[in-house]
Amino acid sequence: MKILIIEDEIDLQDVIRTFLEKEKFLVEVAKDYNSGLEKVANYDYDCILLDIMLPGGNGMQLLSEMRDLGKDGSVIIVSAKDSVEDKVEGLELGADDYLAKPFHLAELLARVKSVLRRKHQQGVNMLEHKNVRIYPDERRVEVNDMEVQLNRKEYDLLYYFLVRPDKLVQKTSLAEAIWGDNADQADSLDFIYSQVKNLRRKLKENQADIDLQAVYGIGYKLV
Amino acid sequence: MQISLKNYTLRYLVFVFLAIMALWASLFYAYILEEVYDNVDDGLKNQKIEIIREAYRNPEILEIREFGVNQFRIWAADKETFSEKNKLSSQFYYMPYDDEQEPYRVLQTGFYGQDGIPYHLEIRTSTVEEDDLMLDLASALLVLYVVLVLSLYLINEFILRRAWRPFKVILDNLNHYRFGKKEDLKPIQTNVLEFNRLNQDIQQMWQRNEQVFEEQKLFLENASHELQTPLAITINKLELLMEDESLTETQLVQLADAKDSLQRMVNLNKSLLMLSRIENKQYRDTEAIDFNRLIHSLVDDLADFIAFKDINVVWQEKGTFVFTMNKGLAVILLSNLLRNAIRYNHAAEGKIWIEILADSISIQNTGKVDPLPQELIFKRFHKGEQDSSSNGVGLAIVKSIIDSYKDLSITYTFEQEKHIFRVLKSFPKSFPN
Numbered sequence: 001m002k003i004l005i006i007e008d009e010i011d012l013q014d015v016i017r018t019f020l021e022k023e024k025f026l027v028e029v030a031k032d033y034n035s036g037l038e039k040v041a042n043y044d045y046d047c048i049l050l051d052i053m054l055p056g057g058n059g060m061q062l063l064s065e066m067r068d069l070g071k072d073g074s075v076i077i078v079s080a081k082d083s084v085e086d087k088v089e090g091l092e093l094g095a096d097d098y099l100a101k102p103f104h105l106a107e108l109l110a111r112v113k114s115v116l117r118r119k120h121q122q123g124v125n126m127l128e129h130k131n132v133r134i135y136p137d138e139r140r141v142e143v144n145d146m147e148v149q150l151n152r153k154e155y156d157l158l159y160y161f162l163v164r165p166d167k168l169v170q171k172t173s174l175a176e177a178i179w180g181d182n183a184d185q186a187d188s189l190d191f192i193y194s195q196v197k198n199l200r201r202k203l204k205e206n207q208a209d210i211d212l213q214a215v216y217g218i219g220y221k222l223v
Numbered sequence: 224m225q226i227s228l229k230n231y232t233l234r235y236l237v238f239v240f241l242a243i244m245a246l247w248a249s250l251f252y253a254y255i256l257e258e259v260y261d262n263v264d265d266g267l268k269n270q271k272i273e274i275i276r277e278a279y280r281n282p283e284i285l286e287i288r289e290f291g292v293n294q295f296r297i298w299a300a301d302k303e304t305f306s307e308k309n310k311l312s313s314q315f316y317y318m319p320y321d322d323e324q325e326p327y328r329v330l331q332t333g334f335y336g337q338d339g340i341p342y343h344l345e346i347r348t349s350t351v352e353e354d355d356l357m358l359d360l361a362s363a364l365l366v367l368y369v370v371l372v373l374s375l376y377l378i379n380e381f382i383l384r385r386a387w388r389p390f391k392v393i394l395d396n397l398n399h400y401r402f403g404k405k406e407d408l409k410p411i412q413t414n415v416l417e418f419n420r421l422n423q424d425i426q427q428m429w430q431r432n433e434q435v436f437e438e439q440k441l442f443l444e445n446a447s448h449e450l451q452t453p454l455a456i457t458i459n460k461l462e463l464l465m466e467d468e469s470l471t472e473t474q475l476v477q478l479a480d481a482k483d484s485l486q487r488m489v490n491l492n493k494s495l496l497m498l499s500r501i502e503n504k505q506y507r508d509t510e511a512i513d514f515n516r517l518i519h520s521l522v523d524d525l526a527d528f529i530a531f532k533d534i535n536v537v538w539q540e541k542g543t544f545v546f547t548m549n550k551g552l553a554v555i556l557l558s559n560l561l562r563n564a565i566r567y568n569h570a571a572e573g574k575i576w577i578e579i580l581a582d583s584i585s586i587q588n589t590g591k592v593d594p595l596p597q598e599l600i601f602k603r604f605h606k607g608e609q610d611s612s613s614n615g616v617g618l619a620i621v622k623s624i625i626d627s628y629k630d631l632s633i634t635y636t637f638e639q640e641k642h643i644f645r646v647l648k649s650f651p652k653s654f655p656n
Binding site for chain 2: 016022103
């Protein structure tokens with residue numbers, strides 16, 4: 001899977017590249033409008049991470065140029081401007097997703113995987129790990145081909161873990177992904193704890209081969 | 224005691240006028256009297272010459288011993304007392320007409336008759352009554368004084384009031400001025416130089432203040448904005464580092480703590496950005512919003528959390544609250560209030576009452592049994608004690624959303640151990656003309 005990062009902040013570009021390479025993606029980078037456009041025009045990418053404010057031009061422009069060229073790679077807009085107008089405009093221009101800076105790398109990966117899945121799905125959109133399967137379009141979960149009833153938050157948690165099995169997911173990142181903006185309340189961590197507990201119980205009851213393991217009180221890992 | 228400027232000057236002018244007029248009156252009186260005596264005396268001296276001439280022609284008059292119709296008398300003088308000098312004096316004589324003593328001017332002198340005998344001559348003439356004159360003068364002046372003061376007062380009342388009208392408008396404007404809302408102010412129409420200058424200076428001062436405020440706002444916004452990227456980089460680098468399998472538990476925990484602190488900064492930064500966006504009126508699109516439905520869907524979103532905290536939500540829907548505003552802001556407004564009601568509730572078995580009327584929404588919750596400080600809760604960075612998890616901006620955001628719609632208001636009260644936030648829709652009572 002080839003990913004292009006168009007981002008003018010070299011440090012950010014670096015850290016995203018390192019992270020995605022560790023996740024076994026092929027990553028290329030561009031740091032301004034022109035080099036970005038050149039790469040987009042000459043090569044095909046499965047997913048493009050596009051910053052809006054670029055030296056030499058605007059990411060939105062680049063997006064529409066790209067569509068004019070008939071390139072259909074998935075695009076995730078990554079912007080420091082967390083404004084509704086930008087989001088709407090980007091999505092209208094054919095971006096697949098919109099992610100506001102700053103973001104968690106885990107969140108970025110979830111989004112990337114989600115757009116890639118949608119792009120490459122043959123038949124159904126599905127995420128599988130061991131004997132657990134998730135159908136994100138229907139928010140359905142199956143263990144051993146048997147449907148398991150999860151509440152919304154439990155489903156969100158499981159999805160978040162399944163995107164990155166065997167990796168540590170911090171409690172605070174979980175809280176933010178599930179609880180949204182006001183994740184900074186102490187209450188929400190207790191809440192996460194109780195939801196994880198319920199989810200583990202349900203997984204166990206349904207003989208799933210996966211489990212959520214607490215790591216040093218920082219977070220959890222799907223094993 | 225405070226007194227209006229026009230009465231202030233009047234108060235002093237009344238006394239000053241009185242003093243000036245008293246001084247002027249005494250000088251005028253002395254001057255008039257001097258002139259009168261001078262005239263009368265000249266007349267008397269003239270009469271003396273005529274009498275002496277007549278005495279030479281007609282010695283019969285030397286026999287006139289009493290003041291009669293002639294108003295003079297002559298008698299033979301002693302050698303010792305005789306003097307040809309004119310001696311003028313004021314004396315009182317009985318006047319039958321008035322039936323009282325009246326002032327007379329008297330000339331006493333002497334002359335030698337044709338026969339060479341010295342004679343004493345006394346001529347008198349009725350003169351001005353000084354006390355009457357003084358009285359007349361005083362009453363005339365009193366009338367003048369009253370007229371003056373009265374006209375001053377009237378001038379003050381009518382003309383100065385007119386002249387000061389722009390000043391009143393300026394005062395009114397100052398009173399009604401709200402930051403950044405100059406369009407509501409009445410224009411000043413006057414050709415009084417000072418008022419125009421005052422108005423101009425005030426306008427300029429406002430402009431400068433607003434400019435400074437704008438700059439600070441912009442600074443805050445830019446600073447928050449510029450912070451996003453380095454924060455993103457730092458957090459992401461920490462995340463990368465935490466992937467390292469060789470890290471020990473202590474290292475990992477420390478990294479996680481560092482990341483959490485950064486995350487709090489990110490959240491604070493987001494809230495500040497949101498505040499400045501609201502204050503910059505960047506949420507312009509509006510639509511009629513059914514708050515009943517909105518609150519239901521928000522409570523649904525929070526349902527898991529409400530259940531987790533074992534909170535009982537009591538609905539009292541007595542009307543439909545509809546208000547035209549930005550959808551995003553409406554969501555933030557209500558969700559902040561709801562989240563507060565959940566966050567600051569009892570650890571277990573708390574209660575939330577949601578009451579919706581056609582013109583008000585109240586969200587009441589159990590919680591700490593002390594009322595919150597009314598004047599502080601909507602201020603930025605005000606935090607309750609033992610509350611390190613909140614950034615203290617949530618209610619400030621609520622307030623600035625409310626403030627950006629002039630028909631909305633919010634109140635906080637503490638009644639029967641319930642914290643009550645009430646959002647009110649105010650209908651303008653009278654239309655401004």
